[in-house]
Amino acid sequence: MIDDESRIETLEPDKDARLWAMIAHLAGFLGYFLPVIGSLIGPLIIWQMKKELHPFVDDQGKEALNFQITVAIAVLVCLLLMIVAIGFLLIWVVGIGAIVLMIIAAIKANEGTAYRYPFCLRLIK
Numbered sequence: 001m002i003d004d005e006s007r008i009e010t011l012e013p014d015k016d017a018r019l020w021a022m023i024a025h026l027a028g029f030l031g032y033f034l035p036v037i038g039s040l041i042g043p044l045i046i047w048q049m050k051k052e053l054h055p056f057v058d059d060q061g062k063e064a065l066n067f068q069i070t071v072a073i074a075v076l077v078c079l080l081l082m083i084v085a086i087g088f089l090l091i092w093v094v095g096i097g098a099i100v101l102m103i104i105a106a107i108k109a110n111e112g113t114a115y116r117y118p119f120c121l122r123l124i125k
Helices: 004-010 015-032 037-050 055-084 086-111
Strands: none
Touching: 015 037, 015 055, 015 086, 037 055, 055 086
C-alpha cells in the first residue's frame, strides 16, 4: 500500500504547483532591484507560502533559495576581489550566469521537471 505522501510526490505537479515553482525561480530577479537581499526574499516568501500545499513547490522553492544564497555569496566574493581588479570581470560572469540559469530553471519548473542548479550550495535541505 502506498501512503498519500509518496503518491503525491510521484504524480506530475499540477498547473498551480508548476506556476508557483516557476515564480519561485523568477523571484530571484528581485535582486536586480534590491541588491543581494531582494534575491533572497522572493524565493523565501514563495517557498514559505506554498511548501505545505505542493511538494513540487517545496522542492523547487528550496532549490531556488539555495541558488540565490550561492549567488549572493559569489557576488560578495566578487566585491572583495574588486580590490585586485579581477572582481570587475567576475561579477559580470556571475550576473549573466545567474540570469541564464534562473530562466532555464523557470522553464523546467513550468514544464513540471525538477531542476537542479549546477554549482549550487545546498544549505537548506
